[in-house]
Amino acid sequence: MSQFVSLGDSEFKHPSWLTAFGTLAGYGIILFVLFVALFVLPYVVFAA
Secondary structure, three states, rough: OOOOOOOOOHHHHHHHHHHHHHHHHHHHHHHHHHHHHHHHHHHHHHOO
């Protein structure tokens, strides 16, 4: 009597899912690079 649909990994191979995951990964990489450039790099430079 389960109301949830069982999703296999084939459901996530649709191009829209790949695009969504790729977009999130890309934004994550950009945010990480900006974080390092704006916070970590100045801390290392001025702490030396």
